[in-house]
Amino acid sequence: MPGRVRRVAAGLAAAALALLAWDRLCPLPTPGRDSPYALVVLARDGTPLRAFPDKDHIWRHPVLLDEVSPLYLQALINYEDRAFWWHPGVNPFALARAAWQRLASGRIVSGGSTLTMQVARMIDPMPRTPTGKLRQMLRAFQLEWHYSKREILGLYLNYAPMGGVLEGVEAASRAYLAKPSSRLTHAEAALLTVLPQMPSILRPDRNPERARAARDKVLSRMEGTWRAAEIQDARTEPVIVQNLREPLLAPLLAQRLKAGAGGRTRIDSTLDAALQTHVESLLQSRTHVLPPRVSLAALVMDNATLEVLAYAGSADFTDRDRFSHVDMVRASRSPGSTLKPFLYAFALDEGLIHSESLLADTPQSFAGYQPGNFQQSFHGPVSVSEALVKSLNVPAVEVLDRLGPTRFVAMLRQGGLKLDFPRGAEPNLSVILGGAGARLEDMVGAYAAFARRGMAAVPRFTPRSPVAERRMMSEGAAFIVREILEGGGTIADAAEGQGRRRGIAWKTGTSFGFRDAWSVGVSDRYTVGVWVGRPDGTPNPGFFGANVAAPLLVDIFNILPEAPAGRVIPASVSQEKICWPLGQRASEQDIRLCPLQRTAWLLNGAAPPTFPDRIRSGAPTLAYYVDRQTGLRVQPGCARHAVERIEAARWPAALEPWLDESMRRRLPPALAPECAYERSAEGSIRIVGLTDGEVMVKPNAERSLSARAEVRGTNEEVTWLLNGRQIAVTKGASGPVLDFREPGRYDITAIGAAGQHDRISISVLPGRQAR
Known part of the structure; x- marks a missing residue:
């Protein structure tokens, strides 16, 4: 054994x-x-x-x-x-x-x-x-x-x-x-x-x-x-199965994450599969009404966790004609006007403006740079709020000129939004109108600051991604700009007020030549960004942020569950009455210097004055004498009757031609003939060839009526406006040929290089129908 x-x-x-x-x-x-x-x-x-x-x-x-x-x-x-x-x-x-x-x-x-x-x-x-x-x-x-x-x-x-x-x-x-x-x-x-x-x-x-x-x-x-x-x-239980098919949601994000897999066989992302499906369906549905080769991109981020819930880098991954494999979430494109909210937030933090600061939306030259508005028309005196909601270009350039383009770009970079410039190029005033490149994912991370008390963030694509956030602006500046953007405007009207009801603050942008259409918005819980255009940079005339990108942004917000957080006004923010044109508190001004009052958001109690006049030097207030009997402006030494001393706030020279009748009556009156030797910039040029109040009749209904206007009193450049729209810049006496195609009233304004101006109104009556 x-x-x-x-x-x-x-x-x-x-x-x-x-x-x-x-x-x-x-x-x-x-x-x-x-x-x-x-x-x-x-x-x-x-x-x-x-x-x-x-x-x-x-x-x-x-x-x-x-x-x-x-x-x-x-x-x-x-x-x-x-x-x-x-x-x-x-x-x-x-x-x-x-x-x-x-x-x-x-x-x-x-x-x-x-x-x-x-x-x-x-x-x-x-x-x-x-x-x-x-x-x-x-x-x-x-x-x-x-x-x-x-x-x-x-x-x-x-x-x-x-x-x-x-x-x-x-x-x-x-x-x-x-x-x-x-x-x-x-x-x-x-x-x-x-x-x-x-x-x-x-x-x-x-x-x-x-x-x-x-x-x-x-x-x-x-x-x-x-x-x-x-x-x-x-x-x-019957055996019912689906045919084998490859899963294909967020394919461009998956490709991106694969590149950094590092030998892993499984990558968990932050995406919400149901929301991703909805967003991709929305983008694909838009392709039926878009021209060939036009693509779209969209990104949805949770403001609390910074997790990206939906990522669509192209309109349809199966449509190669639309450059389906080009990820436009990561592409650097001109952001158009989408940087304007950051500009006004920075200017608030720097104490340059409040929400109702007076700006001039008029033809202006900034060291040779002459920006125009998208619609090629001007609005005259506007507030910061109006300039932002209407996305006016000239006021934005004016604020950027005060802040400084290099400083503006540095502040964006400090907050995590890095702009791309051509090799050797330096920041200039055009940057606020899209003169640099930005990425949709960076824009979404930056816009989140308006819903996150001024803290911008880096979007997170996986649970393992670190939480990275930077101070973009103060909490108060973020609150004020968001309140302005939630006011709506043309975009909210197009969306039938949905944005205003749901507490969505957004901004659109269109790059030069209609190459890129943007819309970026925030709610209490989400930040959403949308881009529309051709990845190869070919222009799409008639495509701009408000008509192609904003409606898609609203549709995406409509499918997002929202739980309002109940916003609280920061301690640094207050509301007070301010005066135009001086821009300061009404409570601190003589009533005679406060012809217009507006309710403004103030940051840290600051009510900075209106920017200094770029055309006319001198104090923001002036005193003059009027003849009590004639109402004309005089000097005591040349007056024929008793005089009255008037003290008034001075409007910026570029804005005087744009004031309404009630404000124009408050301007210094014309000089009395006996004091004609007292010359000034006001009224020193005059439109000739047409007479104020003149009535003209078209030859017939089909033909337009033409007339030449001229100017007297200057040999310098003169900017001509027709009903507020710039139509020509001439030099010396010779003016433009005006073409009146339709019956109606026409306001013609001539503005000299020194701010002097003249304005007349004519009426055009319809002609007889041609037989």
């Missing part, structure tokens, strides 16, 4: 040494070394956004053991390998049973392979021969030696062949059943359990009846483990 024990012990020792030698000489292949997992990018709920196959075009969706339905694990263990948790990799009883069944029936009834042996064949394919079987068994022993039972089961879950290009239970569940493997029913768990036995023959998308018969065989094996009622219900 002792001798037999020694022989058995020696045999076991020899077997152990043989296995150790086998392990050293034939090391176990690393799972996935030669055929790595398909990289899969997932939404926040685990929904696959896009999967990238391995070199053999095999699709695998990595899944952890705890992420798979317990029903599947129960079916798998009971059907494939009931002794899995205790055998050493090979089950001798199962092998003996399989051999006996083959001898008795002359065919293979069961294979006798354990789950460990099946994993061994997956990572080291081998022929189904006696030699191959032996190699498989040795590999199974190695697996048990190097891996725990849970790790081996995890390898099976991810590598089991599931038909076609699919491997692993998660890939099969997503592809066939359109659900994660964590939500399998009893019938679905049984179906996916049996599929690896004959994956080509039992594919449910091609052979549903065979798949059902095999599934029911597994259900029969589950008697005693599952309740009879559950098994009966599972048998009645």
